[in-house]
Amino acid sequence: xxxxxxxxxxxxxxxxxxxxxxxxxxxxxxxxxxxxxxxxxxxxxxxxxxxxxxxxxxxxxxxxxxxxxxxxxxxxxxxxxxxxxxxxxxxxxxxxxxxxxxxxxxxxxxxxxxxxxxxxxxxxxxxxxxxxxxxxxxxxxxxxxxxxxxxxxxxxxxxxxxxxxxxxxxxxxxxxxxxxxxxxxxxxxxxxxxxxxxxxxxxxxxxxxxxxxxxxxxxxxxxxxxxxxxxxxxxxxxxxxxxxxxxxxxxxxxxxxxxxxxxxxxxxxxxxxxxxxxxxxxxxxxxxxxxxxxxxxxxxxxxxxxxxxxxxxxxxxxxxxxxxxxxxxxxxxxxxxxxxxxxxxxxxxxxxxxxxxxxxxxxxxxxxxxxxxxxxxxxxxxxxxxxxxxxxxxxxxxxxxxxxxxxxxxxxxxxxxxxxxxxxxxxxxxxxxxxxxxxxxxxxxxxxxxxxxxxxxxxxxxxxxxxxxxxxxxxxxxxxxxxxxxxxxxxxxxxxxxxx
Numbered sequence: 001x002x003x004x005x006x007x008x009x010x011x012x013x014x015x016x017x018x019x020x021x022x023x024x025x026x027x028x029x030x031x032x033x034x035x036x037x038x039x040x041x042x043x044x045x046x047x048x049x050x051x052x053x054x055x056x057x058x059x060x061x062x063x064x065x066x067x068x069x070x071x072x073x074x075x076x077x078x079x080x081x082x083x084x085x086x087x088x089x090x091x092x093x094x095x096x097x098x099x100x101x102x103x104x105x106x107x108x109x110x111x112x113x114x115x116x117x118x119x120x121x122x123x124x125x126x127x128x129x130x131x132x133x134x135x136x137x138x139x140x141x142x143x144x145x146x147x148x149x150x151x152x153x154x155x156x157x158x159x160x161x162x163x164x165x166x167x168x169x170x171x172x173x174x175x176x177x178x179x180x181x182x183x184x185x186x187x188x189x190x191x192x193x194x195x196x197x198x199x200x201x202x203x204x205x206x207x208x209x210x211x212x213x214x215x216x217x218x219x220x221x222x223x224x225x226x227x228x229x230x231x232x233x234x235x236x237x238x239x240x241x242x243x244x245x246x247x248x249x250x251x252x253x254x255x256x257x258x259x260x261x262x263x264x265x266x267x268x269x270x271x272x273x274x275x276x277x278x279x280x281x282x283x284x285x286x287x288x289x290x291x292x293x294x295x296x297x298x299x300x301x302x303x304x305x306x307x308x309x310x311x312x313x314x315x316x317x318x319x320x321x322x323x324x325x326x327x328x329x330x331x332x333x334x335x336x337x338x339x340x341x342x343x344x345x346x347x348x349x350x351x352x353x354x355x356x357x358x359x360x361x362x363x364x365x366x367x368x369x370x371x372x373x374x375x376x377x378x379x380x381x382x383x384x385x386x387x388x389x390x391x392x393x394x395x396x397x398x399x400x401x402x403x404x405x406x407x408x409x410x411x412x413x414x415x416x417x418x419x420x421x422x423x424x425x426x427x428x429x430x431x432x433x434x435x436x437x438x439x440x441x442x443x444x445x446x447x448x449x450x451x452x453x454x455x456x457x458x459x460x461x462x463x464x465x466x467x468x469x470x471x472x473x474x475x476x477x478x479x480x481x482x483x484x485x486x487x488x489x490x491x492x493x494x495x496x497x498x499x500x
Contacts, residue, residue, distance in 0.1 A: 003180040004076035005149035016224040039072035044144030053078035060107040066136040082160040085206025087470040093118035154178040172354035182347030187217035190311030195222030197247035234263040245270040252405035265292035278405035307348030339383040404436040416468035422451040442475035453480040
C-alpha cells in the first residue's frame with residue numbers, strides 16, 4: 001500500500017484537489033495531477049537531503065499547499081511525518097525535536113525565529129538531532145526528479161502526533177500506514193463528502209483532526225480540500241463559505257458558537273453537510289445554524305491515539321448533545337461509565353507511544369510492540385449511552401482541559417507559570433465559558449517578597465505563559481491564593497479548586 005500512489009496518483013489528474021486561499025489574499029486551484037507531481041518532486045528532494053524510509057520529517061507550516069505536499073512526499077517514500085502547528089513555541093518544539101529526532105525539518109520562513117530558538121534549546125539539552133532544515137517558499141525544493149512510491153505494509157510507521165499531556169509532558173503518538181486508509185470509515189459514515197465537492201476542515205495544520213480531515217478523508221471520497229492560511233474571523237468565514245461554494249464544512253464547536261453569536265447566519269445554498277468534533281454543542285447554537293441553513297450539525301468523537309470512533313451519519317437526524325453512535329464495526333463498551341474500545345475493531349488505532357510501546361534504535365530502526373494487541377483501550381472519558389446506541393460525553397476521568405476544542409494538559413500551564421519569578425506554586429483547572437465551553441483557570445500562590453496580586457501581574461503572567469508555550473494554553477482566568485488545597489501525599493485537589 002501507498003497513499004500517494006493508491007489515492008493521489010490514481011485520481012483524474014485534471015480534477016480539483018486543493019483550493020488555496022493564501023494569507024496575501026491570492027487564490028489558486030490545484031489539480032490532482034499538479035499536487036501529485038509536486039509531491040513526487042519534493043519527495044525526490046527529501047531523499048537527496050538524506051531522508052530515508054522510516055526517517056522522521058517534521059513540518060512547521062500553516063494551512064498552505066507546502067504542508068500538504070510535505071505530508072504527501074513523506075507518505076510516498078515511507079518517511080514518518082511529524083506535523084506541528086505554528087502556535088507551538090520554542091519549548092514545545094524543542095520537546096518534539098528531542099523526542100522524535102527528525103532527520104529533516106520543513107518549515108515556513110515566517111517560523112524561522114521560533115525554530116532556531118527551539119533548536120538551540122534542544123541542543124543545550126543534548127537532545128537535538130543533526131536535522132537538516134529546509135524553508136518554504138522555495139521553488140528549488142520541487143526541482144528534483146520525481147521519487148517513485150515505495151511499497152508499504154499497513155503496520156509500517158507513518159505519522160507522529162502529540163497528545164495534550166495530563167500528568168506530564170505531551171506524549172508522542174505513532175500511527176501506522178493503516179491510519180491513512182482507515183480514514184475511509186469516517187469519510188463515508190461521518191464526513192460524508194462526495195466526489196467533485198469542496199470540503200473545508202478548518203483545523204490548523206499540526207492537529208490530529210487536520211491530519212485526517214483537511215485533505216486525507218476528502219481525497220478518499222474524490223472531493224477537493226480548501227486551505228485557508230489565515231486566523232479565524234467569523235464574518236470572513238461565512239463570506240468564504242458562500243463565495244467558494246463550500247459543500248461540506250468541518251469546524252470546531254467553538255467556531256460554530258462564535259459565528260452564531262458574532263455574525264449574522266444566513267442561507268448557504270451550496271452547503272450540504274456540517275460536522276463537528278471535540279466537545280458538545282449547546283442546543284441554542286444547533287438551532288441557530290439549523291434555522292439559517294436548514295442543516296443539522298452532526299457531531300463525532302475521537303482521540304489522538306484512536307482517530308474517529310463515533311459519529312452521526314449523513315442523512316441521520318442529529319441529537320443535541322450527542323456525539324453520535326459507534327461507527328460501523330467499531331466495538332465500544334462502557335466500563336463503569338468510561339468509554340472503552342476494542343482496538344482490533346478500529347482501523348485507525350495507533351501503534352503506541354514513542355518511548356513506551358515504540359522505540360527507535362540509535363541507527364533509526366523502529367522497534368514496535370503494537371498497542372493494538374495490548375487489550376482494551378480506556379479512553380478516560382465518561383460517557384452515557386441511550387438504549388438505541390446514541391452516546392453522550394459526560395466529562396473526563398483525568399484533569400485534561402478541553403477549551404475551544406483544544407485539549408490542554410494542566411502540567412504544561414503550571415510549568416510555564418512556576419517559571420515566572422513571582423510564582424511559588426500554580427494549579428490549572430477548567431472553568432466554564434459561554435463561547436469556548438471551558439477556559440483555563442489558574443490558581444497561583446505568589447512567592448514571598450515584593451509580589452502582590454494585581455491586574456498588572458495577571459496580564460504579565462498571561463503574557464509569560466504565551467511566550468513559554470502555545471498561546472491557546474494561556475490561563476484566561478488567574479486567581480491568587482495563600483496556598484493550594486492538597487492531599488496528605490501532597491497532590492493538588494483539583495476537584496476542590498474546580499468547585500471554588
